[in-house]
Amino acid sequence: MLKSIIAKEIRANILSFRFLASFALLFVIVTVTSLVLTGDYLRRQDEYSQRQADLGVYLKNYAHFNRIGNILQPAQPPIPFQTLVRGLTAEVNLEQFNDDPLPVIFPLIDLTFIVTILVSLMALILSYDAVSGEKEDGTLKLMLANGMSRSHIILGKFAGGLLTLLVPFLLSVAAGMLIILLHPRVTWSGADWGALGLILLGAALYIAVFYLIGILISSVHRSSSSSIMTSLFVWVLLVLVVPNLSPYVASFLSPTPSRIKVAREVGRLYDTDRDDLGRKLAAESRREVLRQYPVLEERLTEDEVKKRVAEDPEYRTAYEAARAANQKAWDEANRIQGAKGKVLEDDLRQKEEAQTGLARSISMASPMADFTYLATELSSTGMQNMLHVGRLAGVWNRVFYSEYQPRKIADLKAKDPTADVWNTAIDMTDSPRFRYTEEGLGGRMGAAWGAFAVLAVYIVALFAAAYMAFIRYDVR
Amino acid sequence: MTWTIARKEILSNLLSYKFFIVLLLMVLLVATSLFIMHRDFRQRMDDYQVVRPKPGDPIALVAPNPMSIFAKGLDDAMTRSFEVRAIGIDVRAGQSSGNIIYSYFPAPDFLYVVRVVLSLVALLFGFDQVSREREQGTLKLVLGSSVSRAKVLAGKWIGNFLSLAVPFLLVTLLASALLMFDSNVQFSAGQLGRLAFILVLSLFYLGFFLSLGILVSTLTKRAATSVVVLLFAWSLLVFIIPNLGTLLARQFVSVPSVRALTEKRQQTWTREILLSLKDRDWEKHVRTISSENDQLEQDYRLKFERLVRLSQNINRISPAASFLDASSEIAGTGIGEESRLKQEVVRYKDSIIDKIIAARRDGDGQYPAFTYAPRSLPEIFAGGALFDTAWLIFFNILSFALAYVAFIRYDVR
Numbered sequence: 033m034l035k036s037i038i039a040k041e042i043r044a045n046i047l048s049f050r051f052l053a054s055f056a057l058l059f060v061i062v063t064v065t066s067l068v069l070t071g072d073y074l075r076r077q078d079e080y081s082q083r084q085a086d087l088g089v090y091l092k093n094y095a096h097f098n099r100i101g102n103i104l105q106p107a108q109p110p111i112p113f114q115t116l117v118r119g120l121t122a123e124v125n126l127e128q129f130n131d132d133p134l135p136v137i138f139p140l141i142d143l144t145f146i147v148t149i150l151v152s153l154m155a156l157i158l159s160y161d162a163v164s165g166e167k168e169d170g171t172l173k174l175m176l177a178n179g180m181s182r183s184h185i186i187l188g189k190f191a192g193g194l195l196t197l198l199v200p201f202l203l204s205v206a207a208g209m210l211i212i213l214l215h216p217r218v219t220w221s222g223a224d225w226g227a228l229g230l231i232l233l234g235a236a237l238y239i240a241v242f243y244l245i246g247i248l249i250s251s252v253h254r255s256s257s258s259s260i261m262t263s264l265f266v267w268v269l270l271v272l273v274v275p276n277l278s279p280y281v282a283s284f285l286s287p288t289p290s291r292i293k294v295a296r297e298v299g300r301l302y303d304t305d306r307d308d309l310g311r312k313l314a315a316e317s318r319r320e321v322l323r324q325y326p327v328l329e330e331r332l333t334e335d336e337v338k339k340r341v342a343e344d345p346e347y348r349t350a351y352e353a354a355r356a357a358n359q360k361a362w363d364e365a366n367r368i369q370g371a372k373g374k375v376l377e378d379d380l381r382q383k384e385e386a387q388t389g390l391a392r393s394i395s396m397a398s399p400m401a402d403f404t405y406l407a408t409e410l411s412s413t414g415m416q417n418m419l420h421v422g423r424l425a426g427v428w429n430r431v432f433y434s435e436y437q438p439r440k441i442a443d444l445k446a447k448d449p450t451a452d453v454w455n456t457a458i459d460m461t462d463s464p465r466f467r468y469t470e471e472g473l474g475g476r477m478g479a480a481w482g483a484f485a486v487l488a489v490y491i492v493a494l495f496a497a498a499y500m501a502f503i504r505y506d507v508r
Numbered sequence: 509m510t511w512t513i514a515r516k517e518i519l520s521n522l523l524s525y526k527f528f529i530v531l532l533l534m535v536l537l538v539a540t541s542l543f544i545m546h547r548d549f550r551q552r553m554d555d556y557q558v559v560r561p562k563p564g565d566p567i568a569l570v571a572p573n574p575m576s577i578f579a580k581g582l583d584d585a586m587t588r589s590f591e592v593r594a595i596g597i598d599v600r601a602g603q604s605s606g607n608i609i610y611s612y613f614p615a616p617d618f619l620y621v622v623r624v625v626l627s628l629v630a631l632l633f634g635f636d637q638v639s640r641e642r643e644q645g646t647l648k649l650v651l652g653s654s655v656s657r658a659k660v661l662a663g664k665w666i667g668n669f670l671s672l673a674v675p676f677l678l679v680t681l682l683a684s685a686l687l688m689f690d691s692n693v694q695f696s697a698g699q700l701g702r703l704a705f706i707l708v709l710s711l712f713y714l715g716f717f718l719s720l721g722i723l724v725s726t727l728t729k730r731a732a733t734s735v736v737v738l739l740f741a742w743s744l745l746v747f748i749i750p751n752l753g754t755l756l757a758r759q760f761v762s763v764p765s766v767r768a769l770t771e772k773r774q775q776t777w778t779r780e781i782l783l784s785l786k787d788r789d790w791e792k793h794v795r796t797i798s799s800e801n802d803q804l805e806q807d808y809r810l811k812f813e814r815l816v817r818l819s820q821n822i823n824r825i826s827p828a829a830s831f832l833d834a835s836s837e838i839a840g841t842g843i844g845e846e847s848r849l850k851q852e853v854v855r856y857k858d859s860i861i862d863k864i865i866a867a868r869r870d871g872d873g874q875y876p877a878f879t880y881a882p883r884s885l886p887e888i889f890a891g892g893a894l895f896d897t898a899w900l901i902f903f904n905i906l907s908f909a910l911a912y913v914a915f916i917r918y919d920v921r
Binding site for chain 1: 525526529530533537540545547548551554555558560581582584585588589590596597599600601602604606607608609610611612613615616620624625628632633636669720731732733735736737739740743747748750751752753754755756759760762763764765766767768769770771772773774775777778780781782783785805808812815816819823829832833836842843846850
């Protein structure tokens with residue numbers, strides 16, 4: 033019985049105008065988007081290799097250890113998945129002078145966008161009259177009179193409707209993938225296929241949520257025209273309002289100290305305050321040293337000091353003790369101020385993390401945000417990937433600064449003992465470079481499962497609610 | 509006669525479930541959005557008060573724009589602090605860069621509510637205007653009593669427009685009036701004028717979607733078909749065309765990425781400082797850094813402006829993009845204003861770079877303060893907002909004229 037209801041739903045849908053319009057629109061937009069995004073990806077790839085070449089030239093001629101930290105920074109190359117999902121890779125970088133403001137005004141379009149906005153709208157369009165429409169046509173009475181159980185009807189409607197929407201969606205994505213993969217420069221790995229499969233599974237769940245919302249609303253309303261109004265109202269709130277409000281709400285509930293202010297404060301701690309403290313500590317330790325070595329009391333010019341250090345061993349010990357004490361005082365000042373600055377920075381980081389977490393939790397009330405998170409995490413364009421890049425950067429930092437740098441400095445000193453090791457240009461083309469590798473699928477799934485779970489809970493709850501509403505539905 | 513029909517439309521709207529939902533949505537969203545953006549503005553204002561440069565600091569920082577409560581636009585980017593240093597401009601961003609969730613979803617400001625949600629609402633007012641009356645048989649009766657079709661259509665448009673515009677204006681004006689009570693948010697007379705202009709643009713924008721709704725409802729036989737067509741048209745106009753258009757423009761104008769520019773700047777200054785250690789001519793090398801950065805910036809700006817122009821022209825297929833561009837420029841938070849501010853910052857840097865270089869020799873320097881005067885309305889209009897406004901009006905007239913033609917040919921049976 034269930035089978036025939038599903039078959040009827042599918043047949044009724046396939047012949048309908050709304051289905052054909054959805055299919056055509058989806059197909060065109062997915063293919064155009066993949067075409068444009070593939071072009072964009074290739075452009076970014078070209079730019080990345082150009083940047084690497086520029087970096088090579090610099091490393092050969094001008095690299096020096098004092099400022100190498102400004103030059104060698106972990107940069108993530110474009111990944112093939114960006115032809116489908118852009119996530120956080122759009123270049124809105126407020127910390128740089130040339131931020132790119134266009135994506136702030138018009139967000140980029142990608143598969144996530146198509147699914148969250150367009151496909152969810154299609155799901156509602158197909159389902160808003162699932163029950164109320166049948167009632168208006170009078171077919172609901174006939175079905176129930178023929179001894180069909182209500183649970184079969186609602187299950188059949190859900191399964192049939194979901195299938196009719198999933199097939200054109202998958203076909204469109206397949207066409208998009210074909211366009212992407214036909215390009216010889218795009219290489220799609222096994223993990224990518226796995227991630228794509230999981231994203232499509234997530235999309236299916238997301239579509240199911242909205243299909244069920246449509247069924248639920250239509251079995252609460254008597255007429256289809258009021259059902260579409262309520263459906264759109266709910267859709268607007270879930271898709272267009274809740275996610276957008278979430279970071280703002282979170283920023284009131286869990287405020288963070290001002291970033292600019294903290295940066296200034298830390299700058300002051302490291303700079304003028306450190307100098308003041310350093311001078312104070314150095315003066316104190318100098319008094320101590322003078323008490324121990326009264327020879328130093330004598331005022332001498334720089335050249336006289338040099339001469340005396342060379343000639344008088346006693347003076348030399350005193351001089352060296354004074355230098356060591358001075359160095360110790362400044363190290364102490366650096367340590368104290370560094371610790372103070374670190375407290376501020378840690379506090380800022382903690383509070384920002386708390387706010388981000390809260391914003392994320394609030395937004396996860398919306399299935400739209402859930403799908404966005406799961407798609408970006410699985411395609412390594414989300415928050416988890418940023419952490420992952422941070423970890424890789426840590427590894428690379430260790431290799432560069434604790435292995436490569438001491439070795440190079442030792443080489444240089446062996447050649448020329450008086451050389452200024454920090455400010456001499458050294459050929460660093462052989463230095464270890466930051467290599468980006470995507471996180472394994474397991475780790476990505478670890479970041480995405482929460483979103484899957486919320487969607488699953490939504491489906492169960494909505495199905496139960498729709499079932500309850502339909503059981504109580506007056507078919508007259 | 510037109511007025512009778514308009515009155516009838518308003519009355520029937522007042523009683524409908526649709527009107528109730530729409531009113532709820534409108535009040536809820538406009539009020540929430542203004543409340544949230546107001547809190548956001550105050551927070552940024554507090555920040556600004558704290559980090560305001562002391563007299564003599566070489567820092568360019570502009571205060572948050574109160575119009576950003578309505579049109580957030582690029583205000584976050586414009587209120588960053590730009591500190592001029594010998595080796596380049598040091599940029600520090602505010603809070604929102606710390607919470608990554610901000611970059612997932614666009615800001616829910618007033619413009620967003622109008623552009624995305626209220627346009628949908630306007631469509632819902634129009635989608636069944638003709639087809640429902642035909643289905644109910646009342647269209648025959650109205651036309652049978654020898655009222656001209658033009659009058660029927662005009663009456664319908666006016667009635668529905670008023671039932672949409674009056675609550676919209678009431679809610680917006682009420683919420684804006686509440687904003688005025690906060691002494692931290694001070695609108696100048698000019699800004700109030702700009703706000704009024706944005707409201708007028710919003711009405712044009714909503715009028716277009718209402719006409720589009722009526723047009724489609726005359727072209728389709730059933731209300732159910734009309735709603736499907738309209739929802740797809742809406743998602744195309746509001747989301748897909750503007751967002752795809754920007755991406756498409758990038759295919760034709762190659763603009764270096766932020767990352768590439770940053771890397772170039774870093775390479776330039778570290779190289780020059782290294783060279784200066786060798787030949788002991790710090791001044792010459794710092795000047796090279798400044799001029800190379802300017803060159804880079806100028807080159808980038810030329811390309812970026814071409815990209816913006818192209819993407820704006822592509823996006824103008826959709827009135828939503830015209831509306832957004834014109835309103836955010838009028839509010840003073842648009843792309844044009846932002847790039848002008850950055851240009852001014854570069855000019856400021858060039859004007860004090862000599863002093864900064866001298867300060868290394870003579871100790872602490874005192875620098876003239878950075879002042880920035882936002883563009884005036886005539887400049888904004890000349891810069892494209894006038895065209896966008898005219899374009900929006902053209903869309904209005906076009907969609908109404910098409911609806912009229914379609915209605916004339918409509919088979920009422």
